[in-house]
Amino acid sequence: MSSWASLIFLFLFSFLASFRAYAQDPTYVYHVCPNTTTYTRNSTYSTNLRTLLSSLSSNNASYSTGFQTATSGQGTDSVTGLFLCRLDYSPEVCRRCVAFVVNDTSTRCPNEREVVLYYDECMVRYSNRNILSTLSTNGGVVTWNGQNITSSQKDQFRDLVLSTMNQAASEAADSPRKFDARKANWTASQNLYGLVQCTPDLTRQDCLSCLQQGINQLPTDKIGGRFIVHSCSSRYELYAFYNESAITTPPPAPLPPVSVPPPPPGKGGSSSVLVVAIVVPIIVVALLFIACYCFLAKRAKKTFDTASAFDGKDVN
Structure with missing residues (x-):
């Protein structure tokens, strides 16, 4: 096998391996769904839960930040939820994990009001209680x-x-x-x-x-x-x-170019400003001198031609 063929083979192998890793399902770790609180299908809580899960897994969710909360409903039928993605994963991996786990809740924890599902890539949690901004060390x-x-x-x-x-x-x-x-x-x-x-x-x-x-x-x-x-x-x-x-912390962004104002009068300026100040007047004077010379020379030539023609004329 030639060196080029080997390189192409290695490229295709790496591409297929990375595609397979990219497309595989999230890695399940653990889930918690106590049987103490349940809901019935087609109930108000069930409708609110579907709305909440749809919100968490929608295209408008904050996958770039890896964290989002949501609430749906009121009173005893209200439901609060959130997702948390590991921040070393891309927003796309976060999105796919959340979508997968949202669908997985009905399989692992059907009809339960309090659910937590842990995966390597993300965690999804919801409850009929307010769980936001509240420390919980349960479900360890x-x-x-x-x-x-x-x-x-x-x-x-x-x-x-x-x-x-x-x-x-x-x-x-x-x-x-x-x-x-x-x-x-x-x-x-x-x-x-x-x-x-x-x-x-x-x-x-x-x-x-x-x-x-x-x-x-x-x-x-x-x-x-x-x-x-x-x-x-x-x-x-x-x-x-x-x-x-x-x-890895990215390097600081380069500073924007600094606009340096011209020096105040009497303080002097840069060498480039000084050169421009000297050279420009000289060029202008030289151009004026050349223009005057050309004008006078042309006029003198015209006079000379006219005088020569007159001198050569036969006068009776």
Whole structure:
């Protein structure tokens, strides 16, 4: 196989692999839907819920920010909902995840008034109670990687996980997006990756409190672990499980060109201004001199021609 054919084959393989990854369904993690409150089909609550879910999954939703809330109905039949996407994913991945989860609610939690569905890419939650701007540490779930940290490294690894995750929690709580992801050196050839996120409607203190509770529940004797509750989530791994390029702080935008005003009279100017001030008058004078010379020369030539013709005439 020629080098060009090999390159084309690798390009097609990479394209198909990326397309498959792009088109696959969101990764399910966990769901919570207690049976304590239910609704009947064709009820007012059912109609309000359909309206709410349609709003969350519409094309006008805030997928670029990764977070949106909605309410529908009034009184005991009102429903409040939200979605939260991981901010290292693109708005398109967020949109597809929310649309998928909205459809999945009827399968996993049929006829239930309170529902939370967790996926890697997004979370969707709704309730017959007001859940907005309210800290909730219910519905917690812990997951972990099956591989253990060696006994001799447990304390060192635990300290690294906690310090890294607590730094991330502090940064996330101070951020309007309530999100942070970072990495730290574990060994010469391996990094620790951590990610934390709260729903952006929480206050700084509520977000920090939620994350700290979650971080303290992480199974730090494993090489990876995750803790999720309604209002926040925390996760660490020994591999890059998030998109590093998507969360890297972009370089500052270049400053616009500065318009420098001309110097005030008497203060002098730049060398270019000085050159223009000297050269332009000289050119004008030279052009005037050339114009005058041409005019006088032409007039003199005309006079000379006329005089010569007169001198050569035969006079009787």
